[in-house]
Amino acid sequence: MAEPFLSIQHVRKSFGATTVVEDFNLDVEPGEFVSFLGPSGCGKTTVLRMVAGFEEPSAGKIVVAGKDITRLKPNQRNVGMVFQAYALFPNLTVAQNIGFGLKVAGMPRADIDARVAEMLDIIKLPQMADRYPYQLSGGQQQRIALARAIAPKPKLLLLDEPLSALDAKVRVSLREEIRSIQKKLGITTIFVTHDQEEALSISDRIAVMYGGKAEQVGTPFEIYNRPATKFVANFVGTLNVLEGKVTDAAAGTVQVNTQEVSLKGKLNGSKSGDMLSLALRPEAISLGRQPGRDSSLSGEISEVHFLGSVIRVRVGIGGHTVSLDTFNSPATPPPAVGEKAEISFSSSDMLVLH
Amino acid sequence: MKSGKFWAWVVFALGAAYFFIPLIATVEFSMRMRRGAYSFDAYQIVLGDPRFQATFGYSVLAAVFTIILGVLIVVPAAYWIRLRLPHLRPIVEFITLLPLVIPAIVIVFGYIRMYGSNSPLPFLATDMGTNALLVIGYAMLALPYMYRAVDTGLRTIDVRTLTEAAQILGAGWGTIIGRVILPNVLIAVLSGAFLTFAIVIGEFTMASLLNRPAFGPYLQNVGANRAYEPAALAIIAFAITWGCMSLIQILSRFAPRSANRPN
Ligand SMILES: Nc1ncnc2c1ncn2[C@@H]1O[C@H](COP(=O)(O)OP(=O)(O)O)[C@@H](O)[C@H]1O
Numbered sequence: 001m002a003e004p005f006l007s008i009q010h011v012r013k014s015f016g017a018t019t020v021v022e023d024f025n026l027d028v029e030p031g032e033f034v035s036f037l038g039p040s041g042c043g044k045t046t047v048l049r050m051v052a053g054f055e056e057p058s059a060g061k062i063v064v065a066g067k068d069i070t071r072l073k074p075n076q077r078n079v080g081m082v083f084q085a086y087a088l089f090p091n092l093t094v095a096q097n098i099g100f101g102l103k104v105a106g107m108p109r110a111d112i113d114a115r116v117a118e119m120l121d122i123i124k125l126p127q128m129a130d131r132y133p134y135q136l137s138g139g140q141q142q143r144i145a146l147a148r149a150i151a152p153k154p155k156l157l158l159l160d161e162p163l164s165a166l167d168a169k170v171r172v173s174l175r176e177e178i179r180s181i182q183k184k185l186g187i188t189t190i191f192v193t194h195d196q197e198e199a200l201s202i203s204d205r206i207a208v209m210y211g212g213k214a215e216q217v218g219t220p221f222e223i224y225n226r227p228a229t230k231f232v233a234n235f236v237g238t239l240n241v242l243e244g245k246v247t248d249a250a251a252g253t254v255q256v257n258t259q260e261v262s263l264k265g266k267l268n269g270s271k272s273g274d275m276l277s278l279a280l281r282p283e284a285i286s287l288g289r290q291p292g293r294d295s296s297l298s299g300e301i302s303e304v305h306f307l308g309s310v311i312r313v314r315v316g317i318g319g320h321t322v323s324l325d326t327f328n329s330p331a332t333p334p335p336a337v338g339e340k341a342e343i344s345f346s347s348s349d350m351l352v353l354h
Numbered sequence: 355m356k357s358g359k360f361w362a363w364v365v366f367a368l369g370a371a372y373f374f375i376p377l378i379a380t381v382e383f384s385m386r387m388r389r390g391a392y393s394f395d396a397y398q399i400v401l402g403d404p405r406f407q408a409t410f411g412y413s414v415l416a417a418v419f420t421i422i423l424g425v426l427i428v429v430p431a432a433y434w435i436r437l438r439l440p441h442l443r444p445i446v447e448f449i450t451l452l453p454l455v456i457p458a459i460v461i462v463f464g465y466i467r468m469y470g471s472n473s474p475l476p477f478l479a480t481d482m483g484t485n486a487l488l489v490i491g492y493a494m495l496a497l498p499y500m501y502r503a504v505d506t507g508l509r510t511i512d513v514r515t516l517t518e519a520a521q522i523l524g525a526g527w528g529t530i531i532g533r534v535i536l537p538n539v540l541i542a543v544l545s546g547a548f549l550t551f552a553i554v555i556g557e558f559t560m561a562s563l564l565n566r567p568a569f570g571p572y573l574q575n576v577g578a579n580r581a582y583e584p585a586a587l588a589i590i591a592f593a594i595t596w597g598c599m600s601l602i603q604i605l606s607r608f609a610p611r612s613a614n615r616p617n
């Protein structure tokens with residue numbers, strides 16, 4: 001790894017007796033886009049606010065470009081931030097909002113005007129300069145907020161659930177726009193969200209947070225396919241969890257509801273008789289036996305949801321229900337509830353959760 | 355439905371009558387100074403009275419200083435409480451209500467005892483000191499209105515997020531209050547100012563007991579000794595108060611609209 005641009009080291013934050021963030025560590029490379037992903041209340045905002053300087057860490061330090069900024073005031077950090085509630089200044093026009101940070105920094109008037117025009121072009125709202133915030137839609141306001149944050153060329157860009165107040169369509173188009181602007185400017189960015197699809201689709205790396213700690217930090221591909229903990233596996237994507245009992249540790253056989261599957265080399269030192277949580281992504285399971293899938297389990301179709309291009313089928317296996325997706329095919333009608341069915345998968349796709 | 359509307363109008367008419375009949379009667383009476391014909395003689399006498407001009411001028415000046423003092427105390431206090439000490443809000447609201455509960459006469463006797471010429475803080479030893487004490491007292495009387503007006507104004511904006519947005523863009527406290535907070539609560543501050551003005555113009559107890567040449571004691575004095583002039587004065591005072599109220603209404607149309615609406 002190259003020299004990290006932002007380094008969060010052993011940061012802890014307590015409010016009174018409650019510890020909200022515990023020993024949080026993260027290194028971010030220059031120009032990287034890192035998302036904090038986790039359920040509400042897990043401490044994402046608190047970590048972000050410590051990087052911004054709105055909260056002081058109870059312990060640990062935060063280094064940006066080799067300089068310890070842990071005790072600097074927010075207005076001395078040269079960091080840009082976009083808030084969940086748009087937070088545009090209602091008394092100022094769009095142009096004045098975007099130019100606010102430049103004016104505070106004492107930039108000459110002509111330079112401010114040029115930079116504001118440049119920003120309006122980047123966010124594709126060039127004709128909005130003289131509007132007031134209340135005359136704009138939520139998506140437009142959030143783009144102005146982004147322009148205002150990046151206008152002073154900050155070292156870091158922090159976004160705290162910037163899309164969560166917007167409707168679904170705007171959310172998707174704006175997240176792509178944020179990502180492309182970020183790439184174009186090469187600005188190191190931290191993006192907070194509780195929406196896993198959002199995090200997976202636009203991040204270089206994701207820090208999955210739970211209970212004030214980073215459970216796993218990795219690329220979207222790693223997080224989704226090789227979740228390090230049970231929490232990560234459950235929180236990111238849909239997961240089918242089956243309980244299994246190790247019958248022969250040496251041979252790697254596990255019994256799932258009276259049926260045996262072989263998980264050679266994946267048991268990580270479990271002993272015969274141990275109970276295991278086994279997990280499969282819906283897309284790793286096929287209905288019926290398929291070539292190349294070495295394991296199978298039989299059960300009964302319990303639910304069928306026709307979603308258009310995809311049909312989501314739930315299959316009951318003993319006490320468990322497994323969800324899987326098949327593509328719609330006009331020639332074959334979907335299976336019926338109550339039919340006997342066999343599911344197949346390859347044992348290498350099986351996640352053993354510890 | 356129909357009868358509901360009918361009764362609503364009856365209640366409205368009764369309310370309007372309760373309000374307007376004494377007012378009309380006062381106007382009518384104030385114009386009867388000249389025997390046998392309506393005239394504005396009483397108004398001419400009142401407005402031409404040098405004591406009217408002097409006391410009214412004094413009270414306007416006192417009101418201006420009271421407003422300045424009130425804004426300087428209330429705006430930063432209400433802002434800071436919303437930003438950093440929200441748990442203190444109920445206590446502060448209670449304190450700002452005290453002037454409505456404690457009679458002005460109690461307060462002014464307290465002042466006279468506390469700040470007499472032999473006390474460590476002899477406000478009452480000089481004329482200027484007494485004037486200052488009157489303004490301080492007025493600022494306190496206006497506190498319930500000023501605080502509520504400013505606090506309501508602050509409620510329409512997201513004080514904390516706007517403050518943080520300005521801070522992260524590099525702004526210090528002066529810029530934040532001057533360019534972000536004050537412009538967004540200016541209308542509220544002005545409405546507090548007009549309420550203060552209306553209170554100070556008519557105040558009697560404090561001015562009288564501190565022996566200040568204010569408009570309130572003058573009103574009382576004329577009322578006790580003349581027939582038609584008090585009615586004319588009452589109408590003038592009423593017009594001033596209503597003028598203030600309408601200005602509040604007009605100004606509130608210009609309030610910056612809240613930008614926090616989703617999509
Ligand atoms: N100023 C504060 N005082 C006390 N508790 C706080 C404060 N700020 C946040 N918390 C608590 O810290 C926890 C994490 O909050 P937060 O960082 O906002 O979570 P997230 O952004 O992941 O939803 C929550 O339980 C919240 O109640």
Ligand SMILES: [Mg+2]
Binds near residue numbers: 041044046161
């Ligand atoms: Mg949050």
